[in-house]
Amino acid sequence: MHTLNIIGAGRVGQTLARLWHAHSVFQIGAVCNRSIGSAQAAVDFIQAGTAFDVDALSLLPAADVWLLACPDDQLQACCTDLSKHGAFNQDSIVFHCSGALTAHEVLQSAKNCGAQIASAHPIKSFANPDSAVQGFTGTFCGTEGDAAALAVLESAFAAIGGHCFTIKPESKTLYHAASVMACNYLVALQEVSIQAFTQAGVAREQAMAILQPIVSDTVNNVFSMGTQAALTGPIARGDAAVVEKQVAALKGWRMDYAQMYQQLGQVTLTLAEPCGISDQTARRLADILGRED
Numbered sequence: 001m002h003t004l005n006i007i008g009a010g011r012v013g014q015t016l017a018r019l020w021h022a023h024s025v026f027q028i029g030a031v032c033n034r035s036i037g038s039a040q041a042a043v044d045f046i047q048a049g050t051a052f053d054v055d056a057l058s059l060l061p062a063a064d065v066w067l068l069a070c071p072d073d074q075l076q077a078c079c080t081d082l083s084k085h086g087a088f089n090q091d092s093i094v095f096h097c098s099g100a101l102t103a104h105e106v107l108q109s110a111k112n113c114g115a116q117i118a119s120a121h122p123i124k125s126f127a128n129p130d131s132a133v134q135g136f137t138g139t140f141c142g143t144e145g146d147a148a149a150l151a152v153l154e155s156a157f158a159a160i161g162g163h164c165f166t167i168k169p170e171s172k173t174l175y176h177a178a179s180v181m182a183c184n185y186l187v188a189l190q191e192v193s194i195q196a197f198t199q200a201g202v203a204r205e206q207a208m209a210i211l212q213p214i215v216s217d218t219v220n221n222v223f224s225m226g227t228q229a230a231l232t233g234p235i236a237r238g239d240a241a242v243v244e245k246q247v248a249a250l251k252g253w254r255m256d257y258a259q260m261y262q263q264l265g266q267v268t269l270t271l272a273e274p275c276g277i278s279d280q281t282a283r284r285l286a287d288i289l290g291r292e293d
């Protein structure tokens, strides 16, 4: 069995290490955090490993695989420190779990020591390690990096129920932005909608209650029918008069939200166009939404 050292056993590091230990995928070696108390708590959660703090890097045992799961802005310095302490050689696999960074951006010092490097980004919110352990099965993981590292990691993630897929390193930022738009901006869009409700005289709590069933239904429809079939509303119906009034109302309230409505409306129109809107209506809608054809 490969040995695994974890540097930065927080929410992600603890979750993965506990699952890999429980499934006998890796033998857990060092568990290293900034403070020894935090590292020991992580060892207790993982139910394996030996706690170290960052001042003890020179004392860490050797390992086949190294997971660097400290915060993104610490990854490069952490890897450099480990490289200086002779942690890596040509048999080492070193990887991180960031969605925003490639392996080469922050693990180059390990590569310079001969290590195989990779990143494996689980597309999941690890708010709490206990629930993340329970709910990890079925998590998709975007991977990129050296083939030898990916072969080991893909099999390790598969053993705990993960589904790995490879992405090109040069596309990693776009890949990460895709999830940001789908999840974070969905939240932001709900906030804009709630503000519009309150501006129209509907209390915030009532707006939440109104949105809950229609937003849930819409999201379910997207995943059961696809985006085009899930689309409803004035643009999908080709009701240009309603759209024009809404743009004017939003402009009278908040120009930034009016522009956002128009931008997203242009995407909506592109989806709706093949579904029966006449050319004349599509041109009028494009004009109202500020789309330059």
Ligand SMILES: NC(=O)c1ccc[n+]([C@@H]2O[C@H](COP(=O)([O-])OP(=O)(O)OC[C@H]3O[C@@H](n4cnc5c(N)ncnc54)[C@H](OP(=O)(O)O)[C@@H]3O)[C@@H](O)[C@H]2O)c1
Pocket (backbone or CB within 6 Å): 007, 008, 009, 010, 011, 012, 013, 032, 033, 034, 035, 038, 039, 054, 069, 070, 071, 072, 074, 078, 096, 097, 098, 099, 100, 121, 122, 123, 124, 125, 126, 127
């Ligand atoms: N959280 C998520 O939902 C999520 C999802 C996918 C990917 N990720 C990625 O997973 C990685 C870890 O995120 P996280 O949310 O698990 O972080 P986290 O919960 O904040 O934990 C970070 C851990 O790193 C330790 N640490 C900080 N600086 C360190 C250093 N210089 N050397 C050694 N250890 C250090 C901290 O130790 P102390 O406890 O002693 O402070 C802490 O235990 C990041 O790359 C993140 O982008 C996170």
